[in-house]
Amino acid sequence: MKIAQIQSHVYSEKMENLEQLEVRLRELDGQKPDLVMLGEMFCCPYETSLFPSYAEDEGGPVWSRLSSLAREHSIYLAAGSVSERDEAGKVYNTAYVFDRDGRQIAKHRKVHMFDIQVEGGQHFRESETLTPGDACTVFDTEFGKIGLCICFDFRFPELARRMVLEGARLILVPAAFNMTTGPAHWELMFRSRAVDNQCFVAGTSCARDMQANYVAWGHTLLVSPWGDVIEEMGEEEGVIVNTIDLSYADKVRRELPLLSARREEVYG
Ligand SMILES: O=C(O)CCC(=O)C(=O)O
Secondary structure, eight states: OEEEEEEOOOOSSHHHHHHHHHHHHHHHGGGOOSEEEOOTTTTSOSOTTTHHHHOBOTTSHHHHHHHHHHHHHTOEEEOOOEEEEOTTSOEEEEEEEEOTTSOEEEEEEOOSOOEEEOTTSOEEEGGGTOOOOOOOEEEEETTEEEEEOOGGGGGOHHHHHHHHHTTOSEEEEEOOOBTTHHHHHHHHHHHHHHHHHTSEEEEEOOOOOTTSSSOBOOOOEEEOTTSOEEEEOOSSSEEEEEEOOTHHHHHHHHHSOOGGGOOHHHHO
Protein backbone atom coordinates (compact mmCIF):
# COMPACT_ATOMS: atom_id res chain seq x y z
CA MET A 1 0.00 0.00 0.00
CA LYS A 2 1.44 3.34 -1.03
CA ILE A 3 0.50 6.06 1.42
CA ALA A 4 1.02 9.78 0.83
CA GLN A 5 0.77 12.23 3.75
CA ILE A 6 0.32 15.89 2.86
CA GLN A 7 1.49 18.48 5.39
CA SER A 8 -0.19 21.59 4.04
CA HIS A 9 -0.40 25.24 4.96
CA VAL A 10 -3.84 26.27 6.25
CA TYR A 11 -5.26 29.26 4.33
CA SER A 12 -8.01 31.22 5.99
CA GLU A 13 -9.99 31.12 2.73
CA LYS A 14 -11.60 27.68 3.07
CA MET A 15 -11.74 26.77 -0.63
CA GLU A 16 -8.15 27.87 -1.26
CA ASN A 17 -7.11 24.84 0.79
CA LEU A 18 -9.06 22.61 -1.57
CA GLU A 19 -7.45 24.28 -4.60
CA GLN A 20 -3.99 23.65 -3.15
CA LEU A 21 -4.98 20.05 -2.46
CA GLU A 22 -5.97 19.65 -6.10
CA VAL A 23 -2.53 20.85 -7.20
CA ARG A 24 -0.81 18.45 -4.80
CA LEU A 25 -2.92 15.51 -5.96
CA ARG A 26 -2.06 16.24 -9.60
CA GLU A 27 1.63 16.32 -8.67
CA LEU A 28 1.23 13.01 -6.85
CA ASP A 29 -0.57 11.24 -9.71
CA GLY A 30 2.68 9.95 -11.27
CA GLN A 31 3.54 8.15 -8.02
CA LYS A 32 0.15 6.40 -7.93
CA PRO A 33 -0.56 6.55 -4.19
CA ASP A 34 -3.28 4.21 -2.91
CA LEU A 35 -4.17 6.35 0.08
CA VAL A 36 -3.68 10.08 0.58
CA MET A 37 -3.99 11.57 4.02
CA LEU A 38 -4.38 15.18 5.22
CA GLY A 39 -4.00 16.96 8.58
CA GLU A 40 -6.48 17.93 11.29
CA MET A 41 -8.66 20.93 10.35
CA PHE A 42 -6.75 21.31 7.09
CA CYS A 43 -9.18 23.92 5.75
CA CYS A 44 -9.98 25.89 8.91
CA PRO A 45 -7.53 27.78 11.13
CA TYR A 46 -7.30 25.90 14.43
CA GLU A 47 -9.30 28.31 16.60
CA THR A 48 -12.37 27.37 18.61
CA SER A 49 -14.13 30.62 17.69
CA LEU A 50 -13.81 29.79 13.96
CA PHE A 51 -15.06 26.18 14.03
CA PRO A 52 -18.76 27.15 13.91
CA SER A 53 -18.40 29.60 11.02
CA TYR A 54 -16.35 27.14 8.92
CA ALA A 55 -18.67 24.23 9.69
CA GLU A 56 -20.60 22.49 6.90
CA ASP A 57 -23.10 19.65 6.74
CA GLU A 58 -21.99 16.22 5.63
CA GLY A 59 -22.50 16.47 1.87
CA GLY A 60 -21.68 20.19 1.81
CA PRO A 61 -19.27 21.94 -0.61
CA VAL A 62 -16.02 20.75 1.04
CA TRP A 63 -17.32 17.18 1.41
CA SER A 64 -18.43 17.13 -2.25
CA ARG A 65 -15.10 18.41 -3.50
CA LEU A 66 -13.22 15.83 -1.45
CA SER A 67 -15.42 13.04 -2.75
CA SER A 68 -14.85 14.18 -6.36
CA LEU A 69 -11.09 14.38 -5.83
CA ALA A 70 -10.98 10.83 -4.46
CA ARG A 71 -12.89 9.61 -7.54
CA GLU A 72 -10.89 11.65 -10.08
CA HIS A 73 -7.56 10.40 -8.70
CA SER A 74 -8.83 6.91 -7.85
CA ILE A 75 -7.44 7.08 -4.32
CA TYR A 76 -8.60 6.43 -0.81
CA LEU A 77 -8.73 9.95 0.58
CA ALA A 78 -8.45 10.23 4.37
CA ALA A 79 -9.39 13.86 4.31
CA GLY A 80 -7.82 15.01 7.58
CA SER A 81 -10.57 16.58 9.60
CA VAL A 82 -13.03 19.37 8.97
CA SER A 83 -15.58 21.30 10.98
CA GLU A 84 -18.98 19.59 10.62
CA ARG A 85 -22.42 20.85 11.61
CA ASP A 86 -25.32 18.43 12.20
CA GLU A 87 -29.06 19.02 11.72
CA ALA A 88 -29.37 20.17 15.34
CA GLY A 89 -26.64 22.80 14.82
CA LYS A 90 -23.99 21.00 16.87
CA VAL A 91 -20.42 21.33 15.59
CA TYR A 92 -17.90 18.46 15.48
CA ASN A 93 -14.28 17.91 14.54
CA THR A 94 -14.90 15.25 11.89
CA ALA A 95 -12.68 13.01 9.76
CA TYR A 96 -14.17 11.61 6.53
CA VAL A 97 -12.63 8.88 4.41
CA PHE A 98 -13.61 8.35 0.75
CA ASP A 99 -12.87 5.30 -1.39
CA ARG A 100 -11.56 5.24 -4.97
CA ASP A 101 -15.10 5.84 -6.28
CA GLY A 102 -15.59 8.87 -4.04
CA ARG A 103 -17.96 7.03 -1.67
CA GLN A 104 -17.72 7.92 2.01
CA ILE A 105 -16.55 4.76 3.77
CA ALA A 106 -15.75 6.19 7.21
CA LYS A 107 -16.63 9.11 9.42
CA HIS A 108 -15.10 9.76 12.81
CA ARG A 109 -16.18 12.57 15.10
CA LYS A 110 -13.41 13.42 17.56
CA VAL A 111 -14.30 11.68 20.81
CA HIS A 112 -12.00 13.40 23.29
CA MET A 113 -12.16 17.16 23.51
CA PHE A 114 -8.78 18.87 23.58
CA ASP A 115 -9.19 20.95 26.71
CA ILE A 116 -5.80 21.66 28.23
CA GLN A 117 -4.13 24.34 30.26
CA VAL A 118 -0.38 23.92 30.60
CA GLU A 119 1.16 26.54 32.90
CA GLY A 120 3.45 28.76 30.83
CA GLY A 121 2.49 26.81 27.70
CA GLN A 122 -0.45 25.88 25.54
CA HIS A 123 -4.06 26.58 26.53
CA PHE A 124 -6.96 25.32 24.43
CA ARG A 125 -10.62 24.51 25.01
CA GLU A 126 -12.25 22.69 22.12
CA SER A 127 -15.37 22.07 24.17
CA GLU A 128 -16.17 25.81 23.98
CA THR A 129 -17.61 25.24 20.52
CA LEU A 130 -17.35 21.53 19.70
CA THR A 131 -19.41 18.50 20.67
CA PRO A 132 -17.63 15.15 21.10
CA GLY A 133 -18.42 12.07 19.03
CA ASP A 134 -18.98 8.74 20.74
CA ALA A 135 -17.74 6.00 18.44
CA CYS A 136 -14.65 3.97 17.73
CA THR A 137 -13.96 3.98 13.98
CA VAL A 138 -12.51 1.13 11.92
CA PHE A 139 -13.15 0.76 8.18
CA ASP A 140 -12.48 -1.82 5.50
CA THR A 141 -10.33 -1.42 2.42
CA GLU A 142 -8.80 -3.72 -0.19
CA PHE A 143 -5.70 -3.72 2.09
CA GLY A 144 -7.60 -4.75 5.22
CA LYS A 145 -8.98 -2.86 8.17
CA ILE A 146 -7.80 0.62 9.10
CA GLY A 147 -8.51 2.58 12.30
CA LEU A 148 -9.18 6.30 12.41
CA CYS A 149 -9.13 8.88 15.20
CA ILE A 150 -8.23 12.53 15.62
CA CYS A 151 -5.23 13.96 17.46
CA PHE A 152 -6.07 14.12 21.20
CA ASP A 153 -8.04 10.85 20.77
CA PHE A 154 -4.72 9.09 20.23
CA ARG A 155 -3.56 9.98 23.74
CA PHE A 156 -6.09 7.43 25.05
CA PRO A 157 -4.54 3.97 24.67
CA GLU A 158 -7.92 2.29 25.21
CA LEU A 159 -9.25 3.65 21.92
CA ALA A 160 -6.25 2.50 19.87
CA ARG A 161 -6.40 -0.91 21.56
CA ARG A 162 -10.05 -1.26 20.66
CA MET A 163 -9.39 -0.43 17.00
CA VAL A 164 -6.68 -3.05 16.92
CA LEU A 165 -8.90 -5.65 18.56
CA GLU A 166 -11.43 -4.86 15.83
CA GLY A 167 -8.78 -5.75 13.24
CA ALA A 168 -6.88 -2.54 12.41
CA ARG A 169 -3.27 -2.99 11.31
CA LEU A 170 -2.87 0.69 10.43
CA ILE A 171 -4.26 3.64 12.40
CA LEU A 172 -4.65 7.04 10.74
CA VAL A 173 -4.45 10.09 12.97
CA PRO A 174 -4.96 13.53 11.50
CA ALA A 175 -3.45 15.72 14.19
CA ALA A 176 -2.10 19.11 15.21
CA PHE A 177 0.19 19.07 18.21
CA ASN A 178 1.62 22.41 19.28
CA MET A 179 4.90 23.98 20.38
CA THR A 180 4.40 22.82 23.99
CA THR A 181 3.27 19.22 23.57
CA GLY A 182 4.85 18.57 20.15
CA PRO A 183 8.48 18.41 21.23
CA ALA A 184 7.54 16.56 24.44
CA HIS A 185 5.07 13.94 23.28
CA TRP A 186 4.44 13.77 19.52
CA GLU A 187 6.93 11.13 18.42
CA LEU A 188 6.83 9.38 21.80
CA MET A 189 3.05 8.95 21.58
CA PHE A 190 3.06 7.61 18.02
CA ARG A 191 5.89 5.18 18.72
CA SER A 192 4.25 4.02 21.97
CA ARG A 193 0.89 3.32 20.34
CA ALA A 194 2.66 1.50 17.48
CA VAL A 195 4.72 -0.68 19.80
CA ASP A 196 1.86 -1.48 22.17
CA ASN A 197 -0.53 -2.35 19.41
CA GLN A 198 1.95 -3.74 16.88
CA CYS A 199 0.44 -1.75 14.07
CA PHE A 200 1.44 0.98 11.62
CA VAL A 201 0.46 4.48 12.70
CA ALA A 202 0.32 7.54 10.47
CA GLY A 203 0.12 10.99 12.04
CA THR A 204 -0.50 13.84 9.65
CA SER A 205 -0.27 17.46 10.77
CA CYS A 206 -0.69 20.74 8.99
CA ALA A 207 2.49 22.79 8.46
CA ARG A 208 3.74 25.20 11.10
CA ASP A 209 2.68 28.82 10.73
CA MET A 210 4.28 31.16 13.23
CA GLN A 211 1.63 33.81 12.40
CA ALA A 212 -1.25 31.51 13.35
CA ASN A 213 -3.08 31.76 16.65
CA TYR A 214 -2.38 28.07 17.32
CA VAL A 215 1.09 27.11 16.12
CA ALA A 216 1.17 23.50 14.88
CA TRP A 217 4.22 21.34 15.56
CA GLY A 218 4.14 19.72 12.10
CA HIS A 219 6.35 16.60 12.01
CA THR A 220 3.96 14.41 10.02
CA LEU A 221 5.22 10.88 10.48
CA LEU A 222 4.74 7.20 9.75
CA VAL A 223 5.75 4.52 12.28
CA SER A 224 6.04 0.76 11.81
CA PRO A 225 4.58 -1.99 14.06
CA TRP A 226 8.10 -2.45 15.45
CA GLY A 227 8.15 1.19 16.56
CA ASP A 228 10.56 2.41 13.89
CA VAL A 229 9.95 5.85 12.45
CA ILE A 230 9.72 5.11 8.74
CA GLU A 231 9.72 8.80 7.85
CA GLU A 232 9.14 12.06 9.70
CA MET A 233 8.89 15.56 8.26
CA GLY A 234 10.01 18.86 9.78
CA GLU A 235 7.64 21.79 10.15
CA GLU A 236 7.43 22.92 6.53
CA GLU A 237 4.81 22.20 3.89
CA GLY A 238 5.43 19.04 1.90
CA VAL A 239 4.49 15.45 1.16
CA ILE A 240 5.94 12.10 2.18
CA VAL A 241 5.18 8.95 0.23
CA ASN A 242 5.93 5.47 1.57
CA THR A 243 5.06 1.93 0.66
CA ILE A 244 4.05 -0.32 3.53
CA ASP A 245 2.92 -3.93 3.74
CA LEU A 246 0.25 -4.36 6.40
CA SER A 247 1.11 -8.05 6.72
CA TYR A 248 4.30 -6.92 8.48
CA ALA A 249 2.04 -6.27 11.50
CA ASP A 250 1.06 -9.98 11.45
CA LYS A 251 4.74 -10.98 11.40
CA VAL A 252 5.57 -8.74 14.40
CA ARG A 253 2.52 -10.08 16.26
CA ARG A 254 3.62 -13.68 15.58
CA GLU A 255 7.21 -13.14 16.62
CA LEU A 256 6.48 -11.04 19.71
CA PRO A 257 3.00 -12.23 20.68
CA LEU A 258 1.69 -9.39 22.81
CA LEU A 259 -1.88 -9.09 21.66
CA SER A 260 -2.54 -12.80 21.93
CA ALA A 261 -0.86 -13.01 25.37
CA ARG A 262 -3.08 -10.42 27.03
CA ARG A 263 -4.61 -11.43 30.39
CA GLU A 264 -7.90 -9.53 30.40
CA GLU A 265 -9.02 -11.39 33.53
CA VAL A 266 -6.13 -9.81 35.46
CA TYR A 267 -6.69 -6.29 34.20
CA GLY A 268 -10.35 -6.21 35.14
O1 LIG B 1 -2.61 16.26 22.64
C1 LIG B 1 -1.99 17.25 22.26
O2 LIG B 1 -0.94 17.60 22.77
C2 LIG B 1 -2.51 18.08 21.15
C3 LIG B 1 -3.90 17.72 20.82
C4 LIG B 1 -4.48 18.59 19.80
O3 LIG B 1 -3.91 19.56 19.38
C5 LIG B 1 -5.78 18.25 19.26
O4 LIG B 1 -6.42 17.33 19.75
O5 LIG B 1 -6.17 18.87 18.30
